[in-house]
Amino acid sequence: MKNPYLPTPMRIERVVVETEDKNIKTFSLSFLHKEDEANFKYVPGQFAELSVLGKGEAPFGMASSPTQTGRLEFTVNKMGLVTTELHSMEPGETIGIRGPLGNGYPVEALEGKDIVVIGGGFGFSTLRALTNFMLDKRNRSRFGDITVIYGARNPGLLLYKEELPEWAKRDDLQLYVTVDRGDEDWKGKVGVVPVIAKEAAPRADNAYALVCGPPIMIKFTLPVVQELGFSPERVLLSLEMRMKCGLGKCGRCNIGNKYVCRDGPVFTLAQLNHLPAEY
């Protein structure tokens, strides 16, 4: 059995600065060895531990859809030791990866349903992966109506700025992009995500709501989603915890009898309601 602590080498192919304050970058990585790519089968919602030798590891959700071959994308917020080092790295340099880890979004259960994606700020990265996965022409017909509600604090902090207009053009996707506060160039919606979600009022019958974002956004979005008629089994959340091993062993991400890295990070609201409020 492969030693799950050994990182697999990857090369940084491209770095995109996502936000105006330059604190968030998206890294596009390729595997150094072809067979590693073939072995890395994942579903949206799963994550990987990126390894920067000498600094350590940190967990990041996969920001690209598995339908996009040859590249793995990760959106990295500069916060601590590993992410600061990562931010200083250039295309051509190598880092390590361990994964895929976690449970990912329950893609089979989502098939045949309407999907409502509600994301805020930096937590949008795995939802973007899921959206692109569903929009891929090989998959689109398997899902019903797709509504995406995505917001950031201000226009400069919006991620995937090149992709959002492409999504807006599509007729098989209903997209709402909003900011908490606009600026003089911003022509789009202004309002916090929960308020925009309420306005958009996506239908809840035969639908799933997938919510991801900062705790404050989740706190105010959950009542909206419940009011719209989504039952707790149909609301999916992706949790963030301090993680190290990513394998459900080191104990850090333990909540109740679950490990966020192994039994999550995706949980239904029904499951979370049974877990102690320690996240």
Next chain:
Amino acid sequence: MPDLSAKIREVVQKMLREQEVELVIGFEQGSMPLHSTPCFIRNEEDAQRLVWNSFCDNNLAKYLVKRPEKVAIVAKGCDTRAIVELIKEKQVPRDQVVIIGIPCQGMVDRRRIEAELELNEILEYEEQDNKLTLKGDGFTKTVNRDEYLYPCCQACPHKNPTTYDILIGDMVAEQAPDQYPDIAEFEAKPPEERWQYISGEVNKCIRCYACRNACPLCYCKECFVDKTHPQWIGKTTDTNDTFIFHLMRAFHLAGRCVECGACERACPMEVDIRKLNRKLAADVKELFGYEAGTSLDQIAPLATFRPDDPEEFMLGV
């Protein structure tokens, strides 16, 4: 050791009844003989649990930092010294703490007694004046309390509270000021011997940080050992990293350590932690004429600068 338990309970009950404080921190009987344990008293009835004996060794000042309510605390000489430093460092407002000072005749080193009795487990004990009677399965042994004090208590120059609001018990005779003879003796040894001893002690350390956590003056929100940028020391039990941990902690405590011995008592591996602290305390006394915790007015020397501070490390001065 006088039995002050009844007096302490009386004083505390009155304080709570008159709502002078919301919480009293003291000692109650532990779950094993030769142990007492910190207790948090909020009503008159619970005050009956308070005790005072030869095993009230914890430094309760540990529990004073970041308390929202007004607190009374049972404090021995060394504990009051810690409280004085905490007050000066603005971690405890003076008017938020009522110090119940108790002149202390030293606490008994239970590990030493237990080691001497080897496999004979002590199941009961009694204390009467200077005698401790220890009973177990098929044995009884009586010892003199005085012969089994903790090393820090044997040398203690401040058995009486240095500051207090209420005093329970009579003041006791203080010993001569500490001249640190053990440090002078150690320093006289050749370097190889000193390093052999220190590295031997350091190699016992399992980096559990109990010493740091038991110390009332270690209250940093983020300790230097946990910092990642920059990372100051490695986290393994490597001799060098571990030595630097103990050395740095001792330096951070220079002029602040009150030698209560909480660190040594907390250490499961019986590392001689106080040696470095004592060396620095001796140096601070010599260089700055300062002893931690003895005065609410004197600023700790490493927290201030005086133009006439000794500068013997400067060449050509």
Next chain:
Amino acid sequence: MKAKVIKKDDIAGFLDSLLKEYEVFAPVKRDRLVVFDRIHSGKEAFLNYTTSITSPKEILLPQSETLFTYSSTDSAADVEVPSGEERPRLIFGIHPCDVKSLIFLDRIFNEEEYKDAYYLGRRHAMVVVSMGCIKPRATCFCTSVGGGPFSTEGSDLLLIDIGDEYIVQVISDKGEKLLGKAHLEDAGEDRLSLMKRVTQDAEASMAPKLNIDGLKEKLDKMFDDPIWDLLAEKCISCGVCTYLCPTCYCFDIVDETRNSGGERLRLWDSCQFPLFTLQASGENPRPTTKERYRQRIMHKFSYLIDNCGQIGCVGCGRCVTECPVNLDIRQVLTAISNR
């Protein structure tokens, strides 16, 4: 069960013969304390002890473990895993409570889905020669958590002190093989009766069992109970309980530099440390000792039962005797049971 007898005077010689084939770990005296360490000669073993200060878990899970080394931080492709064990290991003189902790650790590190190469490298051919407790301490509570002073669970041989000799109970084939060259005498009727008396006396001397039936069910409903504010009030989050506990295994992973390269290490960590769950954003789901102490109890006495079917406690009493503030887990469990 087959029972042999060995003279105490012959133990050192027996160990010397075992040293030819195994890496032997036994209790040794270090100043006033007893720790488990590798021995190189039979006479180093110190068997007349009740509890070692640190548990034998460090034989399987060292305080720091190199996961891999790298010669330069530039290439993630260039990592080297330390080579595995060469000679099988033997633990000698370990008490039944600590043996039970090995069985517990197996459930964590040797699962269907997760086989820890580092742990298994040390555990796979391990032989366990345990020693019964003829003088359990007042702080021992193994019988309250499914163990016992003469439990044979997990052992290959069990020694029982009957004076100048030990009875050697042969538990497994591995144990039988171990005795192969020692040519020990069978324990006769007299010795076996003596053993029976000794074990009965020892069992009778143990403190009454804690009443913790139904504890898990109680705990599962008590997460928000205000009792946690009181139970953990005196805790100083020092982590001694977790470091000495034979079943605590939570770890940290860090990179440490050595010259131009370095190593990635797995280190002991503790859920009692504030940093354990501190997120980079500054959020901490367990900000005070209350949440962290609750986690310790809930993890050991509820969550682990769900996850691996065994309580995360063997009743060794180390956390009881070594806690600097005498926060006694037995009192905590009783308070919860009585709630």
